[in-house]
Amino acid sequence: MxxxxxxxxxxxxxxxxxxxxNVSTNQIAAAxxxxxxxxxxxxxxxADKALINYAKYQGVTLTAAGxxxxxHIIRKxxxxxYFLVEKxxxxxxxxxxxxxxxxxxxxxxxxxxxxxxxDYPKHDPHGDPIPDxxxxxxxxxxxxxAALNVNExxxxxxxxDHSPAFLQYLEKQQLTIGKxxxxxxxxxxxxxxxxxxxxxxxxxxxxxxxxxxxxx
Amino acid sequence: MxxxxxxxxxxxxxxxxxxxxNVSTNQIAAAxxxxxxxxxxxxxxxADKALINYAKYQGVTLTAAGxxxxxHIIRKxxxxxYFLVEKxxxxxxxxxxxxxxxxxxxxxxxxxxxxxxxDYPKHDPHGDPIPDxxxxxxxxxxxxxAALNVNExxxxxxxxDHSPAFLQYLEKQQLTIGKxxxxxxxxxxxxxxxxxxxxxxxxxxxxxxxxxxxxx
DNA sequence: TAAAAAGTTTAGACTTGTCTAAAAAAATAA
DNA sequence: TTATTTTTTTAGACAAGTCTAAACTTTTTA
Ligand SMILES: [Mn+2]
Ligand SMILES: [Mn+2]
Ligand SMILES: [Mn+2]
Ligand SMILES: [Mn+2]
Numbered sequence: 327m328x329x330x331x332x333x334x335x336x337x338x339x340x341x342x343x344x345x346x347x348n349v350s351t352n353q354i355a356a357a358x359x360x361x362x363x364x365x366x367x368x369x370x371x372x373a374d375k376a377l378i379n380y381a382k383y384q385g386v387t388l389t390a391a392g393x394x395x396x397x398h399i400i401r402k403x404x405x406x407x408y409f410l411v412e413k414x415x416x417x418x419x420x421x422x423x424x425x426x427x428x429x430x431x432x433x434x435x436x437x438x439x440x441x442x443x444x445d446y447p448k449h450d451p452h453g454d455p456i457p458d459x460x461x462x463x464x465x466x467x468x469x470x471x472a473a474l475n476v477n478e479x480x481x482x483x484x485x486x487d488h489s490p491a492f493l494q495y496l497e498k499q500q501l502t503i504g505k506x507x508x509x510x511x512x513x514x515x516x517x518x519x520x521x522x523x524x525x526x527x528x529x530x531x532x533x534x535x536x537x538x539x540x541x542x
Numbered sequence: 543m544x545x546x547x548x549x550x551x552x553x554x555x556x557x558x559x560x561x562x563x564n565v566s567t568n569q570i571a572a573a574x575x576x577x578x579x580x581x582x583x584x585x586x587x588x589a590d591k592a593l594i595n596y597a598k599y600q601g602v603t604l605t606a607a608g609x610x611x612x613x614h615i616i617r618k619x620x621x622x623x624y625f626l627v628e629k630x631x632x633x634x635x636x637x638x639x640x641x642x643x644x645x646x647x648x649x650x651x652x653x654x655x656x657x658x659x660x661d662y663p664k665h666d667p668h669g670d671p672i673p674d675x676x677x678x679x680x681x682x683x684x685x686x687x688a689a690l691n692v693n694e695x696x697x698x699x700x701x702x703d704h705s706p707a708f709l710q711y712l713e714k715q716q717l718t719i720g721k722x723x724x725x726x727x728x729x730x731x732x733x734x735x736x737x738x739x740x741x742x743x744x745x746x747x748x749x750x751x752x753x754x755x756x757x758x
Numbered sequence: 759t760a761a762a763a764a765g766t767t768t769a770g771a772c773t774t775g776t777c778t779a780a781a782a783a784a785a786t787a788a
Numbered sequence: 789t790t791a792t793t794t795t796t797t798t799a800g801a802c803a804a805g806t807c808t809a810a811a812c813t814t815t816t817t818a
Pocket of ligand 2: 404454
């Protein structure tokens with residue numbers, strides 16, 4: 327069907343498209359840890375296969391066919407992450423690299439049965455939505471805690487930074503998905519925030535507040 | 543670590559080694575559906591990595607390091623097959639191709655946890671033994687039903703032919719792993735056999751009798 | 759034990775995906 | 789609106805894995 331490299335390019339373009347309509351060669355190169363020249367080569371192949379819209383120097387967008395493939399890879403990635411955490415008891419900061427490999431297992435029947443086995447989860451361990459077999463998922467907006475004012479509250483529902491270091495920090499602070507938080511104070515000097523989480527108060531930096539998302 | 547191609551070569555050499563001490567270039571080519579020239583190229587690479595013992599025109603054997611890798615791939619293959627059948631309810635004739643992909647997922651921790659999740663199964667859905675994390679498994683001998691005489695009996699414990707066609711045939715005849723069988727008659731003319739399996743009598747050809755294995 | 763057949767290796771080519779260095783285009787600044 | 793900087797593409801090369809055709813070894817047969 328598609329090669330592993332092609333799948334990774336499509337997935338990266340999809341993710342980058344969430345922030346910018348047109349995705350640039352350099353953005354893709356940075357995301358995939360490769361060189362711009364290599365990206366240009368691959369963009370030509372993907373355009374030949376009608377998976378992206380590509381005009382020299384203009385950046386790219388996914389075609390409907392390309393987006394469908396990207397969403398299927400993302401579905402697999404997130405279902406496997408859910409499996410690793412819920413069934414094999416890995417921690418949420420440990421599963422991404424494994425899922426990067428597992429997302430390329432090709433069988434559609436396998437992933438549909440895995441979905442059923444886990445009772446059709448709607449979100450992966452990091453709060454990201456899991457597309458269904460047709461690529462559909464509810465696009466509900468999240469906003470960073472940094473956007474809250476004093477006395478406003480919300481439920482932790484996602485992260486903007488998926489790095490193990492950040493996830494481990496959150497875990498240690500008990501700032502995990504589903505927790506209800508309320509902003510009790512914003513420090514003028516550095517815009518750091520003091521949160522009420524269950525019985526305790528937690529002080530987080532502006533940096534953390536920008537990368538921790540709540541449902542609106 | 544090792545490439546997908548290297549892993550597949552090592553696994554094939556391991557399986558072929560069970561029948562012949564020295565494995566030939568053509569045997570490997572046939573098993574991997576490739577050409578002898580390609581095999582020779584890869585044998586050089588594997589010999590450079592000290593994973594096989596190779597002397598031109600003499601065939602190959604695995605080194606201890608090569609065998610260790612082969613057994614680890616086989617462990618992964620069989621554990622995933624067990625998972626697919628026991629947890630996702632695939633049939634035993636449906637899982638091999640999926641496991642061919644899944645056996646290359648690299649994480650050792652993942653496979654050890656999968657093993658634990660399934661409570662350390664000793665055999666895959668086809669009766670083949672699952673090596674433990676150190677590559678050890680009990681090597682108990684099986685023999686084909688064809689080797690039995692009238693009135694002798696045994697328990698179906700494995701297959702020599704893993705093709706979906708054969709597995710589907712066995713399933714339909716209720717000749718599945720664990721069933722107790724007894725030979726009630728051997729037809730002189732074609733050496734076909736009549737088996738007593740639970741309440742019913744089943745007539746199998748010599749060909750089937752040679753590919754269906756029982757514990758001795 | 760020499761000739762024929764079968765099996766294996768070498769030579770040279772091709773594909774995929776990658777890279778560096780240089781050229782070209784686009785964006786930004788003066 | 790030129791000149792400079794940044795971004796992107798092209799040109800040419802390389803590694804992995806594969807192939808066909810030809811050359812070699814080894815084995816079998818007569
Ligand atoms: Mn992930
Ligand atoms: Mn995730
Ligand atoms: Mn199998
Ligand atoms: Mn099996």
